[in-house]
Amino acid sequence: MHDVVVVGAGPAGSRYARRAAQRGLDVLVFEQGTVGEPLACSGHVxxxxxxxxxxxxxxxxxxxxxxxxxxxxxxxxxxxxxxxxxxxxxxxDRVGLDRHLADLAREAGADVREEHTVVGVSEERDGASVEVRGPDGVETHRAKLVAGCDGPKSRVRRELGMPEPGxxxxxxxxxxxxxxxxxxxxxxxxxxxxxxxxxxxxxxxxxxxxxxxxxxxxxxxxxxxxxxxxxxxxxxxxxxxxxGPPRRVSGRRSFLIGDAAAQTKPFTGGGILYGMTAADHAAREIDPDDPGTLGDYERAWRADLRSEIRLGHAVRAGYSxxxxxxxxxxxxxxxxxxxxxxxxxxxxxxxxxxxxxxxx
Ligand SMILES: Cc1cc2nc3c(=O)[nH]c(=O)nc-3n(C[C@H](O)[C@H](O)[C@H](O)COP(=O)(O)OP(=O)(O)OC[C@H]3O[C@@H](n4cnc5c(N)ncnc54)[C@H](O)[C@@H]3O)c2cc1C
Known part of the structure; x- marks a missing residue:
């Protein structure tokens, strides 16, 4: 059983994978396509x-x-x-950024697999199961925790019934x-x-x-x-x-980072740096052997970004x-x-x- 399966190798997923692997965790990452593609971002940071x-x-x-x-x-x-x-x-160069971050995750020891689409996720008492469609067909992988870093339409969020962004x-x-x-x-x-x-x-x-x-x-x-x-x-x-982040971005054996958790600036839509900031909190706080630490992650990223996001909403109100x-x-x-x-x-x-x- 892996420590963590990460779904999505965007900035949030690759940053988390790198940091978690540096802490000695066994991390397996699935990316549905080629890292960085297709581009849908200005890369203004x-x-x-x-x-x-x-x-x-x-x-x-x-x-x-x-x-x-x-x-x-x-x-x-x-x-x-x-x-x-x-x-x-x-x-x-945003495509180049994603590739660079995925390379850093690999260098730290994470196993990053491209062309692997996660099609199902479930939580059990002692871990999570992730169903993945890859070049060799559909496989199931087990991990103590699953990290949903799979962007705005997050499959992990939906499959596990977590609340949606605002x-x-x-x-x-x-x-x-x-x-x-x-x-x-x-x-x-x-x-x-x-x-x-x-x-x-x-x-x-x-x-x-x-x-x-x-x-x-x-x-x-x-x-x-x-x-x-x-x-x-x-x-x-x-x-x-x-x-607008949902009120909860973690489950019994799961957590969301980045756009999946709507960790973005409401007045610009920028999410690259907030997602990686939250990824660092996740790697620091979450111990796969103690799911109770998922609550520590919720508290840590919100303490860091809550006021910024709140004020970001106020700035955005000025646009209307x-x-x-x-x-x-x-x-x-x-x-x-x-x-x-x-x-x-x-x-x-x-x-x-x-x-x-x-x-x-
Ligand atoms: C038009 C536009 C302009 C933007 N401009 C900026 C900007 O200038 N600056 C800025 O900071 N932010 C900008 N953003 C926001 C920024 O792109 C996101 O906040 C950032 O990409 C979030 O990173 P992430 O890793 O959470 O998600 P993503 O970058 O979306 O990465 C998620 C990854 O998960 C993969 N994935 C999804 N589902 C699955 C699955 N089922 N199985 C396996 N893999 C899966 C995807 O292929 C993707 O690679 C912009 C967004 C848009 C739409």
Whole structure:
């Protein structure tokens, strides 16, 4: 019997697998396709990302970002700049990131198997059973615990009857081959309850994208947005963004990490770093021989991210305010900021206060 079977080799699954294997656990990972594919992510992350990689910056780095221009209108409309003197975030090769993290998990001793789709999960008194369809047919594997790191539509979550995330937004993005190494992203508050974006990716082109609540016409809005910019992006892709973690992300012999647990920033949809942060809590807290430690994981990741997620919801509520109110608010706040991209609580930090005072 394995210590842990991990379902999904995205950032959350690979990070957890690496950390758990480093602790000496026997970890088996199943990935339904090829690691990193298909792409459905901007790969726009704070510079904290490099704390989770090993010598991979040269290979993964595409562009650096120092600020965002917020628009209440579409392309060409007036903007409200928010920026720092130093780099806030990086745009990276997301497919390459997933491959790198899976390699690190393998190097640490985890057995990562691609082209293996988990089709069934059940919990028993002394462990969990995982049914997997691979190149040689369907196999069953047993483990003391199963980790659902299988993304927004998590099969593990569904099979084990765990509660669903608050919301699943629908994101669409596409790329042009314009070379742009500008250091500002553009954010347009022109779609319901979220935003549309333009991200310069250096030599890798420019990305255009947006996300909308379920039931809205994501593709129609995307076409109109790109038309406004006068571009026709190709390599289009789409994906779901879970927002609002369920009240419980663990079971008797199971736990969820990453998008499966909706560990994302409600005001950007970003989940790469929150998922890996939670993965580290899981590896630190959970002992497969003591399922009682699953509760320690629940407490640890919520203590770390709860306030950030709560404040992230409040920031996102601003996207739905009437345009005159948005304009007033942004005029009052625009300029130099001292906020950390993943930590909205830094809105109340000394650094942010210093940035505000330095404007006068
Ligand atoms: C349009 C869009 C743009 C985004 N932009 C950003 C961004 O700029 N920055 C950021 O931080 N986040 C961004 N995100 C969110 C980010 O992509 C996710 O938060 C992140 O991928 C979550 O990682 P994860 O490991 O939890 O899940 P995933 O990356 O979804 O990985 C889950 C893995 O599980 C596998 N899997 C699923 N089911 C099974 C199964 N039954 N058996 C075996 N394997 C299975 C999948 O193939 C996948 O590889 C974006 C999302 C979207 C949709």
């Amino acid at each position: 704070s510079t904290d990302i490099w704390e989770y990689t090993e010598d991979a910056r040269d290979e993964l780095f595409q562009n650096e970002i120092t600020g965002a221009r917020f628009h209440t209108g579409g392309p060409g409309s007036a903007d409200h700049p928010f920026y720092r003197d130093e780099v806030i975030s990086n745009v990276i 919301e699943l937004l629908h994101g669409v993005l596409g790329f042009t081959d314009e070379v742009d190494d500008g250091d500002f992203v553009d954010v347009h508050l022109t779609v319901p309850r979220f935003f549309a974006w333009r991200i310069p990716r250096g030599e890798a082109g420019v990305e255009y994208g947006l996300a909308v609540p379920p039931g809205d016409d994501a593709r129609g809005r995307f076409e109109a947005f790109c038309e406004g910019y006068g571009v026709e992006p190709d390599h289009r892709c789409s994906g779901l963004i879970p927002v 305010m009437p345009e005159p109110v948005q304009k007033l608010g942004m005029r009052a706040l625009e300029g130099k900021i001292g906020v950390h991209m993943d930590r909205p609580t830094t809105l109340f930090s000394r650094e942010q206060l210093r940035a505000l005072l330095s404007r006068s």
